[in-house]
Amino acid sequence: MKTVNVALLGFGTVGQGTFNLLQMNQDLIDHRLGFRLRVIKIYVRTPEKYKVTLPKGVSFVTDMDSILNDDSISIVVEVMGGVTFARECVEAALQAKKNVVTANKDLLAKEGPYLQDLATERGVDLRFEASVLGGIPIIRTLYDSLYGNRITELIGIMNGTTNFILTKMSEEGLSYSESLKQAQELGYAEADPTADVEGLDAARKLAILASISFNRRIFFDDVYVEGITTIDQTDIRYGQEFGYTIKLLGIAKETKKGLSLNVLPAFISTKHPLASVRGAYNALYVKGNGIDDAMFYGQGAGSLPTGSSVVSDIMEIARNVAHESTGMFKPFFYSEKNLYAPGKIESSYYMRLIVENSTGVLAKVASKLAEQRISVQSVLQRNEDENTATLAIVTAPCPRSYILNVIDSFNHLRSVRAVGSVIRIMPE
Amino acid sequence: MKTVNVALLGFGTVGQGTFNLLQMNQDLIDHRLGFRLRVIKIYVRTPEKYKVTLPKGVSFVTDMDSILNDDSISIVVEVMGGVTFARECVEAALQAKKNVVTANKDLLAKEGPYLQDLATERGVDLRFEASVLGGIPIIRTLYDSLYGNRITELIGIMNGTTNFILTKMSEEGLSYSESLKQAQELGYAEADPTADVEGLDAARKLAILASISFNRRIFFDDVYVEGITTIDQTDIRYGQEFGYTIKLLGIAKETKKGLSLNVLPAFISTKHPLASVRGAYNALYVKGNGIDDAMFYGQGAGSLPTGSSVVSDIMEIARNVAHESTGMFKPFFYSEKNLYAPGKIESSYYMRLIVENSTGVLAKVASKLAEQRISVQSVLQRNEDENTATLAIVTAPCPRSYILNVIDSFNHLRSVRAVGSVIRIMPE
Numbered sequence: 001m002k003t004v005n006v007a008l009l010g011f012g013t014v015g016q017g018t019f020n021l022l023q024m025n026q027d028l029i030d031h032r033l034g035f036r037l038r039v040i041k042i043y044v045r046t047p048e049k050y051k052v053t054l055p056k057g058v059s060f061v062t063d064m065d066s067i068l069n070d071d072s073i074s075i076v077v078e079v080m081g082g083v084t085f086a087r088e089c090v091e092a093a094l095q096a097k098k099n100v101v102t103a104n105k106d107l108l109a110k111e112g113p114y115l116q117d118l119a120t121e122r123g124v125d126l127r128f129e130a131s132v133l134g135g136i137p138i139i140r141t142l143y144d145s146l147y148g149n150r151i152t153e154l155i156g157i158m159n160g161t162t163n164f165i166l167t168k169m170s171e172e173g174l175s176y177s178e179s180l181k182q183a184q185e186l187g188y189a190e191a192d193p194t195a196d197v198e199g200l201d202a203a204r205k206l207a208i209l210a211s212i213s214f215n216r217r218i219f220f221d222d223v224y225v226e227g228i229t230t231i232d233q234t235d236i237r238y239g240q241e242f243g244y245t246i247k248l249l250g251i252a253k254e255t256k257k258g259l260s261l262n263v264l265p266a267f268i269s270t271k272h273p274l275a276s277v278r279g280a281y282n283a284l285y286v287k288g289n290g291i292d293d294a295m296f297y298g299q300g301a302g303s304l305p306t307g308s309s310v311v312s313d314i315m316e317i318a319r320n321v322a323h324e325s326t327g328m329f330k331p332f333f334y335s336e337k338n339l340y341a342p343g344k345i346e347s348s349y350y351m352r353l354i355v356e357n358s359t360g361v362l363a364k365v366a367s368k369l370a371e372q373r374i375s376v377q378s379v380l381q382r383n384e385d386e387n388t389a390t391l392a393i394v395t396a397p398c399p400r401s402y403i404l405n406v407i408d409s410f411n412h413l414r415s416v417r418a419v420g421s422v423i424r425i426m427p428e
Numbered sequence: 429m430k431t432v433n434v435a436l437l438g439f440g441t442v443g444q445g446t447f448n449l450l451q452m453n454q455d456l457i458d459h460r461l462g463f464r465l466r467v468i469k470i471y472v473r474t475p476e477k478y479k480v481t482l483p484k485g486v487s488f489v490t491d492m493d494s495i496l497n498d499d500s501i502s503i504v505v506e507v508m509g510g511v512t513f514a515r516e517c518v519e520a521a522l523q524a525k526k527n528v529v530t531a532n533k534d535l536l537a538k539e540g541p542y543l544q545d546l547a548t549e550r551g552v553d554l555r556f557e558a559s560v561l562g563g564i565p566i567i568r569t570l571y572d573s574l575y576g577n578r579i580t581e582l583i584g585i586m587n588g589t590t591n592f593i594l595t596k597m598s599e600e601g602l603s604y605s606e607s608l609k610q611a612q613e614l615g616y617a618e619a620d621p622t623a624d625v626e627g628l629d630a631a632r633k634l635a636i637l638a639s640i641s642f643n644r645r646i647f648f649d650d651v652y653v654e655g656i657t658t659i660d661q662t663d664i665r666y667g668q669e670f671g672y673t674i675k676l677l678g679i680a681k682e683t684k685k686g687l688s689l690n691v692l693p694a695f696i697s698t699k700h701p702l703a704s705v706r707g708a709y710n711a712l713y714v715k716g717n718g719i720d721d722a723m724f725y726g727q728g729a730g731s732l733p734t735g736s737s738v739v740s741d742i743m744e745i746a747r748n749v750a751h752e753s754t755g756m757f758k759p760f761f762y763s764e765k766n767l768y769a770p771g772k773i774e775s776s777y778y779m780r781l782i783v784e785n786s787t788g789v790l791a792k793v794a795s796k797l798a799e800q801r802i803s804v805q806s807v808l809q810r811n812e813d814e815n816t817a818t819l820a821i822v823t824a825p826c827p828r829s830y831i832l833n834v835i836d837s838f839n840h841l842r843s844v845r846a847v848g849s850v851i852r853i854m855p856e
Contacts, residue, residue, distance in 0.1 A: 021718045022576070025576060025718075028578055031643075031763070032575055032761070129573070135719040135722060137569050137573030137574065137722070141565050141573065144565075144568060144744065145557070145565030145568050145569065145740045146565065146740065147457075147460055147740060148450070148457055148739030149453070150452070150453050215459075215460070271706065273705070276699075276701050276703070278699065288736070289453065289732070290445075290453075290563070290735060290739065291563040291732075291736045292732065292733050293727070294564060294725060294727070295723075296722070296723075296724060296725075297701055298719055298720075299722070307718060308716070308719045311718065312572065312574065312576055314576075315575055315576055319756070319757060323756045328747070328751045328753075333459075333460070335459070
C-alpha cells in the first residue's frame with residue numbers, strides 16, 4: 001500500500017488539531033483514500049515545550065532542511081502563523097516541489113497569488129481552506145461547488161468574538177463591556193480585542209472570500225470597516241421592536257458600478273437565516289445567479305474544526321499526489337479590479353434621535369427627511385421625561401449620502417438634541 | 429483554446445436549468461476553467477415540443493447513438509429522470525467511455541455503486557451532486573471537505589413541500605389541509621402529495637446522504653419513516669409554548685450499536701439552526717468528530733439551483749478531462765452494513781393526553797410515567813371544559829420502548845381518555 005507523507009510546520013492550536021484529527025481517524029482516512037496518509041515530521045523551534053508523546057514514526061525536527069530535503073515528504077502544512085518566516089518556509093517548500101497547505105490568512109492576503117503562481121510553476125498544489133471561517137467548508141465550496149455561478153453577493157458573520165458579544169447583548173441584555181469581559185474569560189476574545197471588535201479580522205476574511213468569489217484581487221484596505229464598540233442596548237431593543245437582530249456583517253456586493261466591500265454592524269430581519277447564527281458561530285450567506293441563495297454555517301475557530309479544514313486540503317492534495325495530478329488548478333485568478341465607494345450603496349437605515357419632548361417635533365424631523373427625499377417606513381416615539389423624547393426611525397432604501405445629509409440638517413434643528421445612532425438595515 | 433463538449437439527455441426543468449446557466453455564465457465559466465465548455469447535443473424524444481431557438485452549434489438529437497458515437501463529446505449529462513431508460517443510457521455512455529453526470533436520485537439509489545464501478549473500470553467519472561437537496565452543495569462537501577471527519581450524525585430538512593406546509597401551519601396558523609392546498613397551488617406539492625407528505629422522498633435522500641457519510645450501502649427500506657399528515661395545530665401551539673418548532677427531519681445517527689435511520693416529524697428548539705429553515709428551503713446539519721457541527725442551507729429544488737449542482741459536476745469533470753485525470757475517485761465505497769432499530773434510540777418525547785378534568789389525574793399519570801422510569805421535564809395542564817383537560821408533557825430522554833409501554837399503560841387508566849399525540853424532541 002502506497003504512503004503519502006506529510007510534514008507539519010508548527011504545533012499550536014491548529015497544528016495539534018490537524019495532527020489529532022489525522023490520528024483519531026487514521027484508519028477511516030486511509031480506507032477512504034485507498035492509501036496511507038502519515039505525518040512523519042513536525043517542525044517546531046523548541047520541542048521541549050510540548051508535553052506530548054508522539055506516536056512511533058513521528059518526530060519533532062528543529063531544522064527546516066530535514067523536511068525540505070526529505071524526498072519522502074509530499075505535503076508541507078504551514079500552521080505557524082505570522083508572515084515573514086511562514087512565507088520563507090512556504091516559498092522554500094514550493095521551490096522544493098512540496099505541495100503546501102496553509103491556514104495562514106495574513107500570508108495569503110499578502111502573498112496568495114504570488115505563492116500560487118510559484119506552486120503552478122513547480123507543478124504542485126497550494127490550498128488554504130482553513131485560512132477563513134475555521135471548520136466551515138467554504139473556500140473549496142466557492143471554487144468548486146459554486147464555480148458555475150456568477151456570485152452576486154456574500155454576507156457573512158465572519159468573526160466569532162463579535163457575534164458572541166452581540167448575542168449576549170441581544171439575548172441577555174448585557175452591556176457591551178460586560179459581554180466583552182465574558183468573551184475574554186471564555187477565551188473567545190484576546191486581551192487586546194481591537195482586531196475583532198473593530199471589524200479588522202472580518203475585513204481580512206472578506207478580502208480573501210471576495211477575491212475567490214469575484215475573481216479580483218482584493219486587499220484589506222479595499223474594505224470599508226466599522227466596528228461594534230458603539231452599539232448599545234437602546235438600539236438593540238428598538239431593533240427588536242422593528243423585528244431586527246444586530247450582527248457584525250461582512251458584505252461584498254456586485255453592483256452595476258462595481259464591487260462594494262463593507263464590514264459593519266447592521267440590523268437584519270429575525271427571519272433571515274443569518275439571524276439564527278448565535279454565539280461564537282460563523283456563517284456565510286451566498287447569492288449567485290444559479291443557486292439563488294445558500295448558507296454555510298459552523299465553527300469559525302477551534303482546534304479540531306480548523307484542523308478539519310486543514311485535513312480536507314491534505315486529503316485533496318494526497319489524492320492528487322497519488323494520481324500524479326498536482327499543480328493543475330489555481331483557486332486565485334484575477335480579472336480587473338473594480339471597486340465601488342460603499343457610501344453609494346442603497347439600503348434602509350435605522351436612526352435614533354434624541355429630541356425635545358414637544359408638539360410638532362415629529363413634523364419638523366419628517367420635513368427634513370422629506371427634503372432629502374428619504375421615505376420613512378416606521379417610527380417609534382418614546383417620551384423619556386418631561387423634556388426629552390426618543391424617535392426611532394426606519395427609512396426606505398436610499399443612498400448613504402442622503403442619510404449623511406439629513407443628519408447634517410438635523411444639527412441645524414434646535415429640537416433635535418442629538419443623533420444617538422445610525423445603523424444600516426440589510427434587505428430581506 | 430481547448431474545448432470540452434457536453435451532451436444533455438433530457439430537457440425538462442433540470443436540463444433547461446443546466447443549459448441556461450451554462451449559457452448565461454459561458455464567458456465566466458470558460459475563463460475560470462481556462463478552456464471552452466460547450467453543450468453541443470441535447471437528446472430528446474420530440475424536439476418539436478420545445479419552443480426554443482437553440483444557439484448556433486447546439487442541436488436536438490433523437491438518436492442516442494449520435495451522442496455515444498461522437499468522439500468529440502466527453503461528458504454526458506443524464507437529466508431525464510426515471511430508472512429503466514436512464515439506466516440504459518448511463519450504462520451505454522460509461523461503456524462508450526463518456527464521463528457521466530446524473531441528477532437521478534432513484535437511479536443512484538438503485539444502481540449507484542454498480543454504475544460507479546463501471547465508470548472506474550472505463551476510466552471515467554460519475555458524479556451526482558444534483559441528486560439530493562437541489563442547489564445545496566452537499567455530496568461533494570461530504571466526500572471532499574468533510575472527508576477527514578468521522579461523521580456521527582446527519583439531521584436534515586430534506587423535503588421542501590413538507591417544510592413549506594409545516595411553516596405555514598406554524599407561522600400562519602393554517603390547518604394541514606389548507607397548507608397543503610397552498611403548496612399545491614404554488615407548485616411545491618404534486619396533485620398526489622404522498623411521496624412528500626409521507627416522508628418517502630426525504631427517506632430516499634437520507635439513504636443517499638447516509639451512504640456517502642457512513643460508507644455503508646443504505647437503501648430506502650432501511651429508513652424508518654413517519655409522515656406529517658397527523659400533525660395538528662394543537663401540538664404546534666403546545667410545542668411553541670415549550671420553545672419548540674416542528675420539522676420533518678431525516679436523521680442518520682451513528683450509535684455504539686450501529687446506525688439508526690429515521691424520517692419523522694420532530695420538535696426542535698427554536699434556537700437550533702434548523703429551526704430557522706423556513707418555507708420550501710432545505711438544509712443539512714452535520715455532526716462530525718472534527719468539525720463539531722456545521723449546516724448547509726439553500727434551495728432544495730428549482731431549475732437554476734439544481735442546474736447549478738449539475739454544472740458544478742460538469743466543471744469538475746471537465747477539469748479532469750483537461751488534465752487527463754478522470755476515473756480516479758469513487759464517492760461510494762462500503763464497509764459492512766450495520767443498522768439499528770429506530771425504537772432503541774433515546775430521546776425526549778412530547779405527549780399530549782386528553783384526560784378527565786378532576787383532582788388527582790396528574791398524580792395518576794405521573795405515577796404511570798414513574799413506573800416506566802420516565803422522568804418528566806415539564807407539564808402544561810389546560811382545562812378544556814368542565815369534564816375534560818389536556819396534559820402536555822415533555823419527558824427527559826428515554827428509549828422509545830418506555831414511551832410505547834407508558835402509552836399502553838395509559839389505556840388501562842380510566843381518567844386518560846385518549847393519547848392525542850406523541851412527538852419526538854431532538855436534543856439541542
